[in-house]
Amino acid sequence: MVICDLHTHSTASDGQYTPSELVSLAKERGIELLALTDHDTTDGLEEAVRAGEALGLRVLPGIELGAAEYSGLHILGYGFNSMGLEPLCQKLKDSRNNRKYHILDFLREKGCPLTLEEVEAIAGGTVIARPHFAQAMVRRGHAETNREAFDRYLDTAEFRQRVKRFKADARTCIKTIKAAGGRVSLAHPYQTGLEGQELEELVRALADCGLDAIECYYPKHTPEQQAFYLHLTEKYCLHATGGSDFHGERVKPEIRLAAQRLDVEWLLARQPSVG
Numbered sequence: 001m002v003i004c005d006l007h008t009h010s011t012a013s014d015g016q017y018t019p020s021e022l023v024s025l026a027k028e029r030g031i032e033l034l035a036l037t038d039h040d041t042t043d044g045l046e047e048a049v050r051a052g053e054a055l056g057l058r059v060l061p062g063i064e065l066g067a068a069e070y071s072g073l074h075i076l077g078y079g080f081n082s083m084g085l086e087p088l089c090q091k092l093k094d095s096r097n098n099r100k101y102h103i104l105d106f107l108r109e110k111g112c113p114l115t116l117e118e119v120e121a122i123a124g125g126t127v128i129a130r131p132h133f134a135q136a137m138v139r140r141g142h143a144e145t146n147r148e149a150f151d152r153y154l155d156t157a158e159f160r161q162r163v164k165r166f167k168a169d170a171r172t173c174i175k176t177i178k179a180a181g182g183r184v185s186l187a188h189p190y191q192t193g194l195e196g197q198e199l200e201e202l203v204r205a206l207a208d209c210g211l212d213a214i215e216c217y218y219p220k221h222t223p224e225q226q227a228f229y230l231h232l233t234e235k236y237c238l239h240a241t242g243g244s245d246f247h248g249e250r251v252k253p254e255i256r257l258a259a260q261r262l263d264v265e266w267l268l269a270r271q272p273s274v275g
Contacts, residue, residue, distance in 0.1 A: 001261040006035040006062070007076060007187065007215065007243025008257070012044030014129040016248020019048035027055045029257045033264060035078055035243065037062035039129060040092035042082040060267070063177070064187060065092075067170035071160055072191030073202075075170060076215065076241070077177035077184055078267055084180025088168060093127050095166035100128045102163045103154075107133070110153055112142040130154045131251050146251060174209045183267055185213035185241045190225055200232060207236045213267075217242025217260050239266055 009015035010022045017025065019036060026034040034057060036048045045061045052059035060078055063085065067073040077085070100116065107114055114136050123132040134149035143149035153159060168176070174184050186206060194202055203214065216229040217240065233240050244258035 002033045002264050003031055003259050004033045004035075004262045004264060005029075005031050005243050005246065005258040005260070006033075006060070006078070006185075006241050006262070006264075007037050007064070007218075008034065008246045009038050009064075009248075010036055010044045010048070011124055011126055012036075012041055013038035013126060014131040014247060014251065016250045019044040020051040022246075023048055023051040023055060023057060023059060026257055027057045030259055031057065031257065033058045033060060033268075035060040035062035035076075037064045037076055037078075037243070039064050039066070040096065041089055041127065042085055043126075045082060063089075065173040065177075066167050067173050068167040069170055070192045070194070072188075072193060073170060074187035074191065075173040075177070075184060076187045076243075077173075077180075077182045080177055080180035080182030082180075084182075085176060088172075088176050091166060092168075096127045096129065099163060099165040103130070103133055106159060106163050107137070107142075107153060112137055112140070112153065114140065114142075131247065135250065170206060171209045174206065174211060178210045183212045184210060185215050185239075186211060187215050188218045188220070188245065189214060189229055190218075190221060196228075199228075200235075203232050203236060203238075207238060211238065213239035213241045215242060216240040217258070217262075219244060219255055219258075239263070241267075 010017055010019045036044055038044055042063055049059045063077045065075045067075055119128055119132050119136045122135050134146040134154060137143045137149040177184050189199060214229050214233050216226055242260045242262055244255055246255055246257045
């Protein structure tokens with residue numbers, strides 16, 4: 001059993017801390033295995049691995065991919081060769097870059113004008129994501145908190161209908177990660193909005209595509225949800241992963257780095273190099 005956090009984000013996507021800073025925080029937390037799982041990009045992995053080597057903390061290359069079937073369906077990939085994900089990541093990055101203009105137009109219509117420059121300043125040169133817009137909205141006084149910015153504007157049914165970006169289907173996400181030598185876990189299942197039989201059918205379908213695990217341990221899972229997800233891992237011969245989904249207190253103030261004891265032998269059995 002290893003003390004882990006297998007779901008974290010850095011400034012390479014929408015996190016607050018650089019990969020090196022994140023690794024330092026994980027070391028202070030007593031974490032022995034950290035997975036950096038930025039959204040749709042592997043850009044921060046090399047820096048994180050180097051920082052981990054310097055501090056004596058093992059860093060597992062990771063990624064979080066949003067799948068097309070449901071707005072909350074996310075796929076976590078681990079231990080892959082980054083080159084194998086490059087074509088898909090580039091397509092996702094191009095789509096995100098195009099989406100930022102549509103988000104600005106949408107917010108302007110809603111009476112929340114922002115400039116691209118102020119959002120880019122918050123993003124710090126990374127691909128711009130919705131949390132960067134949320135932080136800019138708070139600074140401008142359009143919302144009191146990031147959560148309010150999402151609830152009122154950036155995560156509404158109207159927003160999702162009008163402001164879209166490319167997402168691969170879950171099968172493609174899984175197959176791409178597996179082809180690159182990685183392992184795959186279903187992230188925070190509750191966010192799919194599915195429960196009971198519907199969620200089980202999704203897990204069964206993903207397992208048929210090569211799913212290896214379910215993120216059973218997650219800060220927002222209820223005890224009942226966690227028990228059901230663990231039941232599904234047993235029923236479909238999957239592993240259990242866990243993580244915090246840490247972005248930093250400025251982005252998600254209620255979430256701190258996890259320090260969970262997990263069996264990760266299966267996950268580390270054939271980890272390739274980052275490049």
